[in-house]
Amino acid sequence: MLALVAQDSFVRVRKRDLEKLTTEVMQLREFLPRVLNGELIQMLQKARTSQTMKEHLVQEQEQLRQECLHLQSRLDAVQTECQREREDKLLLREQLWQSGTELQQQADFCSGLGSAACSLLWSCSAREDTVTLWLADGKLQSFLTVAAQTLESFVSSLDEEMKTQTEDHNSHEHQFVLALAGTITNIAAVACGRDLLSSSAHVLLDTLMKLLELMKPGVFPKLKVLMLMALYNVSINVKGLKYISGNQGLMPLIWTLLDDGHWEVCLHSLRLLQSVMLEDDVLLMLSSSLLDPDLHARVIWLTSSAQPSLRLAAQQTMDDLKALQQGRGSKQNSV
Numbered sequence: 001m002l003a004l005v006a007q008d009s010f011v012r013v014r015k016r017d018l019e020k021l022t023t024e025v026m027q028l029r030e031f032l033p034r035v036l037n038g039e040l041i042q043m044l045q046k047a048r049t050s051q052t053m054k055e056h057l058v059q060e061q062e063q064l065r066q067e068c069l070h071l072q073s074r075l076d077a078v079q080t081e082c083q084r085e086r087e088d089k090l091l092l093r094e095q096l097w098q099s100g101t102e103l104q105q106q107a108d109f110c111s112g113l114g115s116a117a118c119s120l121l122w123s124c125s126a127r128e129d130t131v132t133l134w135l136a137d138g139k140l141q142s143f144l145t146v147a148a149q150t151l152e153s154f155v156s157s158l159d160e161e162m163k164t165q166t167e168d169h170n171s172h173e174h175q176f177v178l179a180l181a182g183t184i185t186n187i188a189a190v191a192c193g194r195d196l197l198s199s200s201a202h203v204l205l206d207t208l209m210k211l212l213e214l215m216k217p218g219v220f221p222k223l224k225v226l227m228l229m230a231l232y233n234v235s236i237n238v239k240g241l242k243y244i245s246g247n248q249g250l251m252p253l254i255w256t257l258l259d260d261g262h263w264e265v266c267l268h269s270l271r272l273l274q275s276v277m278l279e280d281d282v283l284l285m286l287s288s289s290l291l292d293p294d295l296h297a298r299v300i301w302l303t304s305s306a307q308p309s310l311r312l313a314a315q316q317t318m319d320d321l322k323a324l325q326q327g328r329g330s331k332q333n334s335v
Contacts, residue, residue, distance in 0.1 A: 111172035118179035125186035131193050140187070141200060147180045148204040155211045174223075181226035184208075188233030197230075198240030205234060205244060213253050221262035228257070228268035235275040245276055251289040258298045263307045270302070270313040277320050296321055 124130045134140045154177045184204070187193035197205065208227045215224060234240035244250060257269040276286065289295070299321065302314035 108172070111176065115172040115176040115179065118176050118183065122179040122182040122186065125183045128190050131187050131190040134187075135192050135196060140193075140196065144184070144187075144197070144201045144204050147184055148201075148207040150180055151177055151211055152207050155214050178222055178226065181223055181230065185226050185230040185233060188230045191237075194234055194237040194240060197234050198237045198243060202243060205231070205240075206247070209244075209247055209249060209253055212257065213249060217256075217259060218261040221260070221265050224257070224260070224262075224265045225268050228265070228272055232268065232272045232275055235272060238279065241275065241279055242281065245279075245285060250276070251286060251295075255295060255298065258302065263305060263310045266302055266305075267307070267310045267313055270299070270310070270317045274313070274317055274320060277324065290321060291325055 125134075134143075154173065184197075188197050208231060212224060212227055231244060235244055254269050254273050258266055260266055260269070277290065296318070299314050299318050303311055303318060305311045305314065
């Protein structure tokens with residue numbers, strides 16, 4: 001009989017029972033793999049794999065949660081920044097609106113002031129001694145340069161829709177450019193002023209003809225009349241007449257203005273045409289244009305105008321054209 005120690009006590013086991021227990025253990029070791037078949041082993045392996053995947057997914061979930069918290073934090077920051085920028089934008093828009101209103105008020109004030117000042121200048125320029133004094137002062141040239149730029153800017157700023165509309169006679173801007181053109185016309189009405197324009201203001205003369213070409217028929221008739229009067233006054237000077245006539249666009253411009261539709265524009269176009277035909281050298285240079293049948297047809301059409309002054313000017317112009325045509329025929333016959 002054997003004695004087994006269990007902590008502080010002893011258990012007596014028979015040798016036969018021990019051998020029997022040993023035999024059973026050995027049998028279990030031999031038959032256990034047969035009992036635990038392959039499917040059970042596979043299930044255990046899957047269980048271990050699942051456990052591993054679960055742990056991995058838990059880690060990924062924790063990582064995603066951390067990333068989500070980080071993104072949420074960034075989103076909150078961006079939304080805060082966006083809200084601040086929106087408030088700043090609204091504030092800037094309000095400031096811009098206020099600045100625009102103030103700027104418009106200043107522009108209206110400057111426009112009104114310029115209109116009033118230039119209207120006074122227009123009135124003063126009606127006196128010959130005033131123009132003479134301006135010329136002696138030596139600052140007239142700079143004024144003419146600014147006037148040309150201002151007139152060109154005014155016409156160029158108009159879009160096609162505005163060019164076909166009737167002007168606002170009460171606007172400061174319209175009164176301003178009218179006063180500028182009127183002042184130029186009055187300067188050209190004085191002999192010394194005509195001489196200055198004919199010799200030192202070619203840019204201004206070119207600008208006047210270009211602007212007359214740009215403006216649509218029936219639009220800004222008063223401005224057109226003043227510019228035509230200025231060109232007519234300059235044409236009284238022989239040097240000025242030769243310069244104006246040397247512009248290839250002069251005759252096409254006159255033809256166009258004869259169809260303007262406003263009787264005063266047509267009248268002053270005829271007067272400019274009459275002035276052109278007074279100089280023999282100019283007649284030789286423009287004879288082919290002056291003898292054009294289309295020009296004669298336009299002038300003849302104006303001889304039936306309801307306006308007496310326009311009808312008379314058209315008849316006089318037609319007489320001059322006929323005389324030019326007869327003179328041309330006589331020279332050809334004599335040859």
